[in-house]
Amino acid sequence: MTEKPHTSRVSSEGVMGADTAVEVADSTAKERSLEDDPDHVRPKVYHTGWRLHMLTAGICMSLLLSTLETTIVSTSLVSIVNDLHGFGQSGWVVTSYMLTYTGFLIIYAKLSDILGCKLLILISVALFTIFSIACGASTSMLPLIIFRAFQGMGASGIYSLSTVMTPLMVPPAKYATYIGIMSSVFAVSSVLGPLLGGLISDSTTWRWVFYLNGPGGVIAFSLLFFSIPFSFPYEGESPQFFKTLVAQRSWRRIDFFGVISLLAASILLVFALQQAGTANAWNSGPIISAFVISGVLWVVWLAWQRRLSLAGGICEPVFPWRLACNRFVLGLLLNGFLTGLPFMAAIINIPQRMQTANGTTAIExxxxxxxxxxxxxLATTVAGLLISKLRTPPLYMLIAGCSFQILGVGLFSSLDPTERDIPARQYGYQVIMGFGFGFNLSTILMMTPMLVKPRDMAVAMGSVTQIRVLGGTIGLAICSTLLNNQITAETSRFLTPPQVGALLQSFQSIEHLPPGVQNEVRNVYGAAYGEQMRVVLYFSVVAMVSLVLLAERRPRRPELTESGEIKVWE
Structure with a gap:
């Protein structure tokens, strides 16, 4: 690694004796003053050659494994429940993972500022790998649920830090390429999960759903360990990192109350969204209590972040209040939330629609x-080229993305629910939606460096990631409630209560109904999924409206400073 600037200056000038000591002391004092200056930009060392390839492979492999776990269990859940005899607790196998997966995203991003990216991502991969193996070795439901929560904690760090590290490991000119790679991994894993889960359950024991993460996690850990310096992404040496790590000042910078209150608020909110309409009714005591307590904790957390930000002490707030006062950051967060909602709804519900309304297999x-x-x-790459090469204002790309999103979702919601054969035009609708999602999700990440200073980069990236995942979680909860309500209301006219209950547990029970009844049930499912897409359309329209917060008389364009960094527009 490159030596410290003051060290190279002393050696090059060849000053000896007392003069050397004085100069080193002056340089050290200057360095400390720069570290205390929150706006100081330390020189970055970008990855190249084999280090870059190893880092990219390590991030992609860990990201693939962690995002697979959000959906792979869905198709193997029946096998897990039957083997461990825990049908009443089956929902918690998914919920426990999502609680910690969503709750830790911003926390990991903030801690990476204090303790370093390498340490945090290695801890995340280790947690994910160890507890994946523990999940596979579980002999009852309770330890499986507990281990899934720790597995989700590791996966959360992988996802958050992958987002944080991508713009730090390559120069701004290469942002588009690497953001496109990460987006591709996430998109592919979202659909590959259910297919792989079903394939494993049909071919061998469900335990391999978790055991497969063992060798993959070890490989990813090794790639990341050898490709990332402890000082990443800045100049420095490992001994200084370890000295900083054990220093009392470093630990005093952590906002423990903010971390705990944010985690509790997030977990309670996700719990309520995951359980409402399935395990508990929306108006039940546990769900209402979870929503109320979560709401109170969010208010407490925001008030604490404001107080801590204004106090200006050593302890750093998880979410600096200056970001909450920035309308552009708020606009980006709101748009990320409203884009994450239809994105997750589309990639999860469209395959389900094909299986229920059109009768295809999961693989098909x-x-x-x-x-x-x-x-x-593909749209991510195009957006990156337009922004970085042609200096197209990101706001224009967001407008284009929202337009494609509205058009694609609207057209898909118009599909005939009684049509058994999948029409060719729906592939065109998917293309339009794909460009909309790609433009929006990637532009949000590429625009963030233009809105915040380097000291806030990790937190801003983590916030965008968490709000997008939270939007997707809320979207799936809304869609699930709509589906269950419509299926219950419509099928109760011609099915018995046990048959309706079986449909709500698994749409595969359609196959056990008489052929004539099957066709009618598939019509109900088609209409229900169409209603889902119409609701998603409303959120897509609101996403377009949210761009008002990003509007400017002269929309900002990407520009580089003299040091090669993206210029932050005040």
Whole structure:
């Protein structure tokens, strides 16, 4: 690694004796003053050659494994429940993972500022790998649920730090390429998860759903360990990192109360959204209590972040209040939330629609979703080229993305629910949606460096990531409630209560109904999924309206400073 500036200056001038000591002391004092200056930009060392390839491979492998776990269990859940005899606790196998997965995203991003990216991502991969193996070795439901929560904690760090590290490991000119790679991994894993889970459950024991993460996690850990310096992404040496790590001042910078209150608020909110309408009714005591307590904790957390920001002490708030006062950051967060909602709803519900309304297999449904999955990363690359090479204002790309999103979702919601054969035009609708999602999700990440200073980069990236995941979680909860309500209301007219209950547990129970009844049930499912897409359309329209917060008389364009960094527009 490159030596410290003051060290190279002393050696090059060849000053000896007392003069050397004085100069080193002056240089050290200057360095400390720069570290205390929050606006000081330390020189970055970008990855190149084999280090860059190893880092990219390590991030992609860990990201693939962690995002697979958000959906892979869905199709193997029946096998897990039957083997461990825990049908009443089956929902918690998914919920426990999502609680910690969503709750730790901003926390990991903030801690990476204090303790370093390398340490945090290695801890995340280790947690994910160890507890994946523990999940596979579980002999009852309770330890499996607990281990899934720790597994989600590791996966959260992988996802958050992958987002934080991508713009730090390469120069701004290469942002588009690497953001496109990460987006592709996320999109592909979202559909590959259910297919792989079903394949494993049909071919071998469900335990391999978790055991497969073992060798993959070890490889990813090794790649990341050898490719990332402890001082990443700045100049420096390992001994100084370890000295900083054990220093009392470093630990005093952590906002422990903010971390705990944010985690509790996030977990309670996700718990309520995951359980409402399935395990508990929306108006039940546990769900209402979770929403109320979560709301109170969010208010307490925001008030604490404001107080801590204004106090200006050593302890650093998880979310600096200056970001909350920045309308552009708020606009980006709101748009990320409103884009994450339809994105997750589309990639999860469209394959389900094909299986229920059109009668395809899970593998066929995944293949037929390829137009959306391939166009989303393609749009990411196009957006990156337009922004970085042609200096197109990111606001224009967000307007284009929202327009494509509204058009694609609206057209898809118009599909005839009684049509058994999948019409060719729906692939065109997927292409339009894919470009909309790709433009929006990637532009949000590329625009963030233009809105915040380097000291706030990690937190801003983590916030955008968490709000997008939270939007997707809320979207899936809304869609699930709509589906269950419509299925219950419509099928109760011609099915018995046990048959309706079986449909709500698994749409595969359609196959056990008489052929004539099957067709009618598929019509109900088609209409229900159409209603889902119409609701998603409303959120897409609001996403377009949210761009008002990013509007300017002269929309900002990407510009580089003399040091090669993206210029932050005041």
């Amino acid at each position: 449904a995944g293949i037929r979703l390829l137009p959306l999955l391939l166009c989303s990363p």
